Amino acid sequence: xxxxxxxxxxxxxxxxxxxxxxxxxxxxxxxxxxxxxxxxxxxxxxxxxxxxxxxxxxxxxxxxxxxxxxxxxxxxxxxxxxxxxxxxxxxxxxxxxxxxxxxxxxxxxxxxxxxxxxxxxxxxxxxxxxxxxxxxxxxxxxxxxxxxxxxxxxxxxxxxxxxxxxxxxxxxxxxxxxxxxxxxxxxxxxxxxxxxxxxxxxxxxxxxxxxxxxxxxxxxxxxxxxxxxxxxxxxxxxxxxxxxxxxxxxxxxxxxxxxx
Amino acid sequence: xxxxxxxxxxxxxxxxxxxxxxxxxxxxxxxxxxxxxxxxxxxxxxxxxxxxxxxxxxxxxxxxxxxxxxxxxxxxxxxxxxxxxxxxxxxxxxxxxxxxxxxxxxxxxxxxxxxxxxxxxxxxxxxxxxxxxxxxxxxxxxxxxxxxxxxxxxxxxxxxxxxxxxxxxxxxxxxxxxxxxxxxxxxxxxxxxxxxxxxxxxxxxxxxxxxxxxxxxxxxxxxxxxxxxxxxxxxxxxxxxxxxxxxxxxxxxxxxxxxx
Numbered sequence: 369x370x371x372x373x374x375x376x377x378x379x380x381x382x383x384x385x386x387x388x389x390x391x392x393x394x395x396x397x398x399x400x401x402x403x404x405x406x407x408x409x410x411x412x413x414x415x416x417x418x419x420x421x422x423x424x425x426x427x428x429x430x431x432x433x434x435x436x437x438x439x440x441x442x443x444x445x446x447x448x449x450x451x452x453x454x455x456x457x458x459x460x461x462x463x464x465x466x467x468x469x470x471x472x473x474x475x476x477x478x479x480x481x482x483x484x485x486x487x488x489x490x491x492x493x494x495x496x497x498x499x500x501x502x503x504x505x506x507x508x509x510x511x512x513x514x515x516x517x518x519x520x521x522x523x524x525x526x527x528x529x530x531x532x533x534x535x536x537x538x539x540x541x542x543x544x545x546x547x548x549x550x551x552x553x554x555x556x557x558x559x560x561x562x563x564x565x566x567x568x569x570x571x572x573x574x575x576x577x578x579x580x581x582x583x584x585x586x587x588x589x590x591x592x593x594x595x596x597x598x599x600x601x602x603x604x605x606x607x608x609x610x611x612x613x614x615x616x617x618x619x620x621x622x623x624x625x626x627x628x
Numbered sequence: 629x630x631x632x633x634x635x636x637x638x639x640x641x642x643x644x645x646x647x648x649x650x651x652x653x654x655x656x657x658x659x660x661x662x663x664x665x666x667x668x669x670x671x672x673x674x675x676x677x678x679x680x681x682x683x684x685x686x687x688x689x690x691x692x693x694x695x696x697x698x699x700x701x702x703x704x705x706x707x708x709x710x711x712x713x714x715x716x717x718x719x720x721x722x723x724x725x726x727x728x729x730x731x732x733x734x735x736x737x738x739x740x741x742x743x744x745x746x747x748x749x750x751x752x753x754x755x756x757x758x759x760x761x762x763x764x765x766x767x768x769x770x771x772x773x774x775x776x777x778x779x780x781x782x783x784x785x786x787x788x789x790x791x792x793x794x795x796x797x798x799x800x801x802x803x804x805x806x807x808x809x810x811x812x813x814x815x816x817x818x819x820x821x822x823x824x825x826x827x828x829x830x831x832x833x834x835x836x837x838x839x840x841x842x843x844x845x846x847x848x849x850x851x852x853x854x855x856x857x858x859x860x861x862x863x864x865x866x867x868x869x870x871x872x873x874x875x876x877x878x879x880x881x882x883x884x885x886x887x888x
Contacts, residue, residue: 402817402818500870500871501875501876502870502871502873504864555875557662557875557876557879558818558821559820561818561819562818562822597864598863598866599862599864600861600862600864601861601862602859602861603858603859604764604858604859604860611759611762611763612760615762615816616816616817
């Protein structure tokens with residue numbers, strides 16, 4: 369945890385003025401549905417990617433039947449499928465889980481990486497710039513990488529829990545590449561039912577041919593941008609499967625094994 | 629848990645059509661800030677009750693410095709203070725924690741109590757009408773009571789954790805009375821950081837002279853109304869105290885001892 373004095377000083381740059389009626393679109397994390405549904409194998413949502421793009425132009429997620437990894441950058445949704453191809457997502461496609469915001473980083477919080485940076489060092493560097501452990505953050509790293517390991521989950525014929533699906537994930541060793549890491553950091557006090565606690569990052573290469581859920585990387589140079597998010601909303605699915613599901617199991621262990 | 633078939637049948641009455649841009653105001657639970665702040669003794673918010681009333685006309689909460697219990701009914705906020713008086717709240721007063729919605733119950737889900745009903749029976753009766761354990765519900769019981777026990781927390785001179793404050797709460801034995809129980813039910817999969825899991829009900833007498841956080845009651849007759857809520861939003865406080873707080877402790881035990 370940051371010391372109180374340091375946090376107070378650093379927090380000044382992140383203050384915002386809430387509107388009278390609704391949270392600012394620029395500081396709102398939108399979670400399509402609680403991630404516990406995905407953990408418990410509810411892989412089919414009724415929300416379209418087009419609906420999600422109306423709520424935010426930056427984010428990550430997956431498609432129905434856990435069909436790969438989704439990256440939303442500058443309002444465009446890309447998918448890295450389990451078969452290895454990267455493609456544009458049609459707005460009519462549906463998703464069981466995405467998280468998005470309107471990208472509007474704090475200029476004061478742009479950080480240039482100082483040289484070769486391992487994955488764990490990169491996360492520590494990013495976290496070191498958070499003025500508080502108690503907010504959400506959107507994170508974007510534009511950089512050149514010595515190497516990158518990503519994964520994509522494989523489209524499922526039948527619903528089954530996320531941890532089981534993740535055991536069959538496709539792993540991609542990208543080698544030297546340039547591109548963007550994007551995603552979010554969620555404070556731990558919200559538990560594991562709503563969203564992935566801590567970091568959750570996906571990658572998309574500059575030429576839009578490579579991507580997926582980040583497993584490991586080594587950055588050679590890069591620019592880190594951070595946007596503090598001061599509010600969150602989530603819809604609860606209307607599907608019969610969600611309404612009838614037993615969601616009483618703690619999803620923390622499954623999320624940790626599937627997402628880290 | 630309900631059986632799947634029963635849940636699917638019962639759920640039909642609760643389906644709604646989400647708007648293109650934002651969740652329906654009629655199905656939105658608004659949480660002013662995560663309750664873990666209150667649990668950890670952050671008793672001062674910057675949100676006014678007037679701001680909260682713009683987000684909903686039905687709900688419960690407290691005032692800054694944990695000054696009593698708040699009941700919002702038909703767009704009017706009342707406070708039962710620790711000193712025992714019930715009064716109107718001025719919209720300029722501030723709150724560290726409230727939960728509200730726009731009250732719009734499902735007509736099909738109005739239930740007449742069949743006779744003398746103990747507190748535990750009342751909660752079981754209400755829960756028995758939920759089509760799913762996985763949604764939020766707003767709950768309103770208009771009734772005549774043989775007896776009622778409520779509590780109000782006492783305004784604090786200095787910040788201290790909720791469980792410590794609750795040990796000094798004022799308890800009121802109301803005797804025979806008529807009035808309204810109001811509040812919410814929150815699904816357990818969201819943990820204890822955002823809102824009180826399960827039931828959280830306050831009481832306000834018809835003559836607006838009695839009220840507080842419900843501890844126990846015996847209903848003689850009454851009407852139960854239930855409103856399913858399919859989305860939720862929360863703002864994260866901007867106070868320096870919140871940004872600097874250590875919120876890593878699990879609040880479940882403290883919430884259970886303070887609120888049940």
